Amino acid sequence: MNKKIDYRNELNPAQLEAVESIDGAYLVIAGAGSGKTRVLVHRVAYLVEKKVKPDEILLLTFTRRAAEEMLRRASLLLDERCSRVSGGTFHSFANATLRRYAKVLHLANNFSILDESDAADTINLIRARLGLDKTDKRFPRKRAILEVISKSINKSEKLADVLYDEYPQFLEFSDEIKKIREEYRKYKAAKSLLDYDDLLVYLKELLVNHADVRLALSRRYKYVMVDEYQDTNKLQAYIACLLASEHKNIMVVGDDAQSIYSFRGANFRNIMDFPRLFKNTRIIILEENYRSTQPILNLTNEVISRAKEKFEKNLYTRKQGGSHPLFIDAEDENAQSRYIADKILGLREEGIELKDIAVLFRSGWHSNDLEIELASRNIPFVKYGGQKFVEAAHIKDVISYLRIVYNSADQVSWMRALLLIPGIGSKSAEKIISSFSFGKDRLHPISGIKKEEVRKLLDILKEIDSASPAQAGRDPARIIAIILEYYQPLLKHKYDDFHKRINDLDSLLRIASRYKSLEQFLTDMALEPPERSLAEAGLRDKDDSTLTLSTIHSAKGLEWHTVFLIYVAEGHLPSYLSLEDEEGIEEERRLFYVASTRAKENLFLLKPHIDRSPRSFMDGGGSVFTQPSRFLDEGGIMDKFVQVEDAGDEFAAACAEFKEDTGKKSASDKEFLRMMQEYFHGQEED
């Protein structure tokens, strides 16, 4: 029973055009909150209605969250056919495709995926093997080396150019880094290991060098759609275009003003250049904003209008009323946290649910104090972004055993597993590893291993091998259960705080029990790891509504009724690390823009006046008075928000800062006064 969708009524003319355009190349420039997701969702439904098979539609999105949300909404709109659309992130799509076509590239299809720290460790190993660990001059650290190599791949630039442009301090090591890159490449190839970049590189090669595969994929995916195109890098853009090269049915959607991934090689010029690749590209611009109130838009428009380079857009809304964004210069970090917690409780009284509220920040640790405050007040929350659950050392330990089970040639995991055994360091571990001879998918330990502990490890692995058939479809939870028996003593030996970590292992087991196949489990842990959830306060299921804490990066594409943006201070947003060049600051500006455009009704900007954060020791140590973010301090912008003085004694000053929003004064006036009252009332308790 198909629902009849009334596209004409549900969409504005520009949106409708995008939805009803089927064949050909389209570039949709979609300002923040302009209904971009709505367009994609409707377009999926429209295509399906036009008898395009769902799996012939390829939807490449930036995060899995975005993909799921989109397919969920499309299914709601039409029917469950929409949930069978192909797609995911570039990396997950690459993974799936490469496993299918592994043979063509002479690649084992049980390759393992190295995450960033695995890759960095491998780099270090190779550096040592090359004898580059004993240099007299200071050599770049493993992360830095990896960063350089990765950037050169993602930006499709020569290593030397990347060094010259971004890491001039490493120029003198140019030859050594190249050597490491070469050895690293060989090492991975020999051991069936792929890092994140390899996924893209191999996919690109597959598409470029194998016309038959490219054709097959083109037939399979007749309509290609790419979301958040401004955040793709050269390699990804190339892949998208290659996929569409046969039929040229491609729609890319993005907003140059929201490009925030240049550190990963993203280049918003991809958007500008798209029409050059596809000759008859039709450009559709969505400018009407359906998300935020006018006062919020006034602020965000003002901030982005100062960007150096952009498509001219001016977002407007028909939404009436709304209150001014508030700027609160809280006394210190904890005052900032308390303000938010108070306000959240107040909003909840008014019927705003926790799930409609978010606190956003530039970097993961910005929310540390807030997390403690929220926990003490029993406000349940989930944190997105920042350090991931699977990056914790003990989780990586356990996963390394699983990776060995899956791909016994995975030497990176072998190394990790062996180093956990007391008495075995890197030398012995290397010796042991080279004494193995690696068969096709089973390991053959060679005699002469004396260490009883190593035996034990091998026995456990053998036990797993015999307990479950070597074929795919192994049950990851069962394997973990066996491994934990073995691992627990090692855990206690290695970490003083093991009792905290043991809980995490339970979580891992719980997560694993949702998977039927080891391969899928390992892939997801590498490519789409579960977010670190601190909401274990137990209040989770009570009303099933949780507050969102998120880095700005992870908040992309989402929206909330009320948004708090914290640490809106110089050195934090913009981050002091990006102050060196103009491009860096421009990206911070876009970050500010992305963050503040997430708000539908209320936007609170906060900063602690006294900065005792760990990084303040950089400039002088101890505590430092913060300056408001430069994005709030540019001429003419002050009247786009209301500044609330935290000093408590300055009611008059705060009032003086208040400038009326022309037009709809009654609503915002009342709102403002209420805020003020609440605010100063709150102050008395301090």
Next chain:
DNA sequence: TGCTGTATCTTTTTT
């Protein structure tokens, strides 16, 4: 060779 204690540096965002 491995372990432990100390000196040193760096510190963002994500697949």
Next chain:
DNA sequence: AGATACAGCA
């Protein structure tokens, strides 16, 4: 504050 590199000891 935390990670990493390094030096010295067992």
